[in-house]
Amino acid sequence: MAVYTEVREDDLAGFVRGYDIGAHLSCKGIAEGVENSNFLLRTEAGTYILTLYEKRVRKDDLPFFLRLMEHCAEHGIACPLPLKNRQGQILGELAGRPAAIVTFLDGISRKRPAVEHCAQVGDSLARLHNVAWEFPMCRDNALSIAGWHALAATADGRADEVREGLGETIRDELAFLDAAWPKGLPHGVIHADLFPDNVLFLDGRAPGLIDFYFACNDLLAYDLAICLNAWCFEPDNSYNATKGRALISAYNAARPLTAEEIAALPTLARGSALRFLLTRLVDWLSVPPGALVKPHDPLEYWRKLRFHQTVKSIADYGWTP
């Protein structure tokens, strides 16, 4: 359930009056998502998403996320466009929280993506990178290699509660990545969380991309590695090379990978697997007994990591240049 902040009817009406979208007709909490409070807002002018940003999102980062969505939407990416209020601002305040209204995207997310969905995501990710290249603002990735050490320290001593030997695996992998992490690859703005629940498919148009709240500046091919992990494994954790080929080849067609990126992909995939293993592990260990929120399984990413540790080159992902 992702409605943490309740909004009083009169506060909502006042907030909506600040925009040129007519009076509000209904406003319903959205159950999906875990970070922020999201509402489906219907007004006389149409349907929108109202988001109240909760504690995990730093207020200082919000202009980056919202301006990035605006930049991408204005450059042809199917993503939410933040609305400007009557003062020309895209960020306001409601019920004591920073709040924004963005356009609603039609479409449905695919829990079990097919090969064609992987191809569409590869294409959309590359187009996003091409367009975000010119975005003038910057935000460091707090969840890149330096951040993984901090996360590992947070879970220190307790990883083995989840699986025996997990603590040692994490330490060894960090040591490997410290030595092997590539330098000098093309970098720019990345989405950094383009999982199936953040992509809305609709026949006849490019998929809609949402949830830009991890976006940051980092290696572009690292974003592809995140998608490889999120889209190309089956529920039994086996890697699907047909999906991998579709994803990488569609990405490469819209933004050709450099030889250095191709060589680095297995290392980037290991880093990405470790990143989600660590954030999931920290969340898993911090859930109080009896809590309603069901955290994501960290071991899913431990299994993915083990697969990437066996990969010799990009050909093992089903694609060759």
Ligand SMILES: Nc1ncnc2c1ncn2[C@@H]1O[C@H](COP(=O)(O)OP(=O)(O)OP(=O)(O)O)[C@@H](O)[C@H]1O
């Ligand atoms: N612009 C949009 N158009 C249509 N639906 C949207 C839009 N934005 C959000 N949603 C819906 O709201 C849900 C939650 O949104 P979002 O993923 O941004 O939330 P979150 O709290 O940041 O979640 P998390 O980080 O856990 O994925 C989405 O799964 C989707 O169903």
Ligand SMILES: N[C@@H](CCO)C(=O)O
């Ligand atoms: N996509 C992340 C959750 C944060 O949005 C995960 O699956 O671990």
